[in-house]
Amino acid sequence: MPEHPDTAPYDALLLLSFGGPEGPDDVIPFLENVTRGRGIPRERLKKVGQHYYLFGGVSPINEQNRVLLDALRKDFAEHGVDLPVHWGNRNWAPYLTDTLRRMVLDGHRRIAVLATSAYASYSGCRQYRENLADALATLAAEGLALPRVDKLRHYFNHPGFVRPVIDGVLASLADLPGEVRDGAHLAFTTHSIPIGAADTSGPAPGHGHGGAYVAQHLDVARVVAAAVTEETGVEHPWELVYQSRSGAPGTPWLEPDICDHLESLHGAGAPAVVMVPIGFVSDHMEVLYDLDTEATAKAAELGLPARRSPTVGADPRFAAAVRDLLVERAATERGEPRERCALGALGPGHDLCPIGCCPARAPRPAAAGADSPYA
Ligand SMILES: CC1=C(CCC(=O)O)c2cc3nc(cc4[nH]c(cc5[nH]c(cc1n2)c(C)c5CCC(=O)O)c(CCC(=O)O)c4C)C(CCC(=O)O)=C3C
Ligand SMILES: [Fe+2]
Numbered sequence: 001m002p003e004h005p006d007t008a009p010y011d012a013l014l015l016l017s018f019g020g021p022e023g024p025d026d027v028i029p030f031l032e033n034v035t036r037g038r039g040i041p042r043e044r045l046k047k048v049g050q051h052y053y054l055f056g057g058v059s060p061i062n063e064q065n066r067v068l069l070d071a072l073r074k075d076f077a078e079h080g081v082d083l084p085v086h087w088g089n090r091n092w093a094p095y096l097t098d099t100l101r102r103m104v105l106d107g108h109r110r111i112a113v114l115a116t117s118a119y120a121s122y123s124g125c126r127q128y129r130e131n132l133a134d135a136l137a138t139l140a141a142e143g144l145a146l147p148r149v150d151k152l153r154h155y156f157n158h159p160g161f162v163r164p165v166i167d168g169v170l171a172s173l174a175d176l177p178g179e180v181r182d183g184a185h186l187a188f189t190t191h192s193i194p195i196g197a198a199d200t201s202g203p204a205p206g207h208g209h210g211g212a213y214v215a216q217h218l219d220v221a222r223v224v225a226a227a228v229t230e231e232t233g234v235e236h237p238w239e240l241v242y243q244s245r246s247g248a249p250g251t252p253w254l255e256p257d258i259c260d261h262l263e264s265l266h267g268a269g270a271p272a273v274v275m276v277p278i279g280f281v282s283d284h285m286e287v288l289y290d291l292d293t294e295a296t297a298k299a300a301e302l303g304l305p306a307r308r309s310p311t312v313g314a315d316p317r318f319a320a321a322v323r324d325l326l327v328e329r330a331a332t333e334r335g336e337p338r339e340r341c342a343l344g345a346l347g348p349g350h351d352l353c354p355i356g357c358c359p360a361r362a363p364r365p366a367a368a369g370a371d372s373p374y375a
Contacts, residue, residue: 004080005327008334012084012108013326014149015069016096016128017116019089020059020285026092027052030059033091044246051289061284062092065116068282068314075319081326084108090131097135104144111149112326113368116281118156120212120349121193121201125154126358129366136367136374148375150333151368152325154349156216156278157223157342160321161312165220165278166227168309172274173232180272180305182234185265188221190279191286192242192253202357204346214240214254219344220278237270243277243290258291259298262306272305282313 021030027049035045052059065087072085088099103111113132117124129151136146155161173181193201193213204215217240225238241261242254256264258275265273275295277287291308299306312318324341331338332351340348353369365373 004082005323006334007081007083007326007330009110010083010112010150010326010330010333012086012103012111013072013322014099014103014111014113015065015072015085015087015116016113016132017065017087017089018061018284019092019095020061021052021057021092022059022062024053024057027057030092039248040246041248048246051285051293054293055285055288059285060288061282062089064282064284064313065089068116068319071314071316071319072322075316075323079320079323081323083326088135090128096131097138100132100135100147100149101139101142101144104139104147109145109147111147112329113149113151114322114325115151118161118281119154119190119216119279120358122197122358122360123191123193124213125151125353126360126366126369129353129368129372130360130364132367133365133372133374137365146374149368150329150351151353152322152329153351154216155321155325156220157344157346157348158321158325159341159343160315160317160319160324162220162223162343164312164315164317165276165309166224166231168311169224169228169274169276170231172276172307172309173228173236175307176272176274176305183270184236184272184274184305185270186221186225186228186236186238186276187258187261187265187273188217188224188238188240188276188278189243189258189291190217190240190277192245192255192257194247195252195254197358198254200357200359202354216346217278219346221276223344224276224278236274243279243295244286258295262295262298262302262304266302266304270304273299273307275306275308277308277311280311283311287311 202212
């Protein structure tokens with residue numbers, strides 16, 4: 001039964017994602033887009049290129065976003081949300097600037113943006129906002145009237161993001177051999193980032209080292225582990241670990257790496273492990289290579305039974321969560337704030353990133369925050 005929730009003042013939703021190559025010839029230009037000005041060593045780039053070539057030069061991320069788009073449109077249609085959903089990427093076609101230009105030419109003036117990144121940090125939040133600012137600057141230079149873009153709040157602790165993760169962990173545990181199941185550790189994983197970036201990822205009340213990025217992941221891990229215990233009656237030991245480290249070897253990044261962690265678990269006599277990639281929204285290349293290929297091979301070499309639980313992907317509960325975030329923000333923008341869903345201890349995040357949060361090494365304009373140069 002369509003309920004026609006009020007989504008005014010918005011006239012469109014923009015799904016903003018990372019983008020990925022769709023064939024071998026795309027790999028190098030894609031990596032050049034990602035790493036422009038980021039100081040990534042050549043050796044690391046060669047290695048990462050190989051991850052993509054192993055899968056025919058195709059990242060699954062674009063197809064996953066097409067499926068998510070379908071899920072969002074279906075959810076909106078079923079609930080009477082009459083808002084078009086468009087898609088643009090930071091690093092590959094369809095490029096953000098091209099999508100935004102088309103949206104403006106189609107007459108959209110007030111656009112809600114959902115980024116496929118659930119947490120705070122420069123890479124996970126401000127960099128998307130910088131790309132929005134760049135796109136707006138390009139459109140302004142072309143003489144177009146700029147729309148207002150609002151980024152929907154971080155959703156790492158939204159039940160529509162967390163509950164599918166819990167179900168995935170339960171399914172992975174059930175898939176382990178019975179004799180090792182109850183002793184299995186849960187290894188929650190996310191993208192490693194430089195310690196300096198983690199420490200400036202926003203204030204996290206009561207949390208020392210790591211700032212908001214680490215605190216948010218720990219909050220989700222706690223909720224998932226507790227829900228698993230509630231369901232199975234078994235307390236699985238858990239840890240938050242990291243993957244996909246990049247950058248220069250001399251720069252400190254968040255540790256331990258998942259592969260080192262598997263060795264420690266094995267050394268300590270853990271009978272099995274479920275790897276839970278809470279840091280990602282879909283099973284893209286960081287999951288397919290770093291976990292399903294590299295870490296899975298490491299576990300096999302150790303003789304450690306391992307499973308990898310799914311990311312949220314296009315789960316209908318996630319699509320419903322996006323609608324909830326959109327309706328919630330629309331209400332706030334109309335001056336009629338309503339309940340904001342969140343699990344865990346941190347509570348719902350801010351709508352507007354505060355001035356100077358998640359700073360870049362070299363300051364650049366960022367849209368959709370308190371320090372946005374755009375209205
Ligand atoms: C926090 C975070 C997320 C999660 C939030 C979000 O989802 O946005 C994320 C996602 C992703 N990262 C991705 C790919 C890459 N990330 C790289 C490099 C980097 N990522 C970083 C951080 C993050 N990355 C950082 C600090 C760097 C170092 C360079 C820099 O400081 O900017 C590089 C360069 C090579 C390398 O060094 O690994 C590649 C190819 C893909 C696409 C996968 C696909 O193709 O399926 C996705 C979804
Ligand atoms: Fe990345």
